[in-house]
Amino acid sequence: MFIQRCKNCSKEFQWKTIINSIWSGYKPIECDNCKSKHYPKFIYRFIVALSIALPIFFSQFLYGIFKTYLFIILAYIIWVLVVVSIAPFYFRYYIKD
Ligand SMILES: [Zn+2]
Numbered sequence: 001m002f003i004q005r006c007k008n009c010s011k012e013f014q015w016k017t018i019i020n021s022i023w024s025g026y027k028p029i030e031c032d033n034c035k036s037k038h039y040p041k042f043i044y045r046f047i048v049a050l051s052i053a054l055p056i057f058f059s060q061f062l063y064g065i066f067k068t069y070l071f072i073i074l075a076y077i078i079w080v081l082v083v084v085s086i087a088p089f090y091f092r093y094y095i096k097d
Pocket of ligand 1: 006007008009010011031032033034035036
């Protein structure tokens with residue numbers, strides 16, 4: 001697991017650049033160095049979306065653990081933050097020809 005480098009000049013992207021891209025709806029990112037535009041690969045968008053949605057499939061089970069909706073919501077917010085913070089380590093972008 002490592003943060004992707006620019007496909008053009010090999011400069012490493014910053015963690016926060018990718019976080020910003022994900023939070024703003026998977027916006028393309030631009031290399032600081034050579035300005036080439038990188039687009040998110042669909043499969044990783046899918047993985048992030050699926051990870052964020054995952055606890056919803058276990059809501060009955062989670063309700064059994066947390067007992068109250070307040071705790072479920074708090075736990076879910078933490079889950080989403082964790083999912084998004086680790087995403088830059090596997091998320092991959094490509095350059096359009
Ligand atoms: Zn570059």
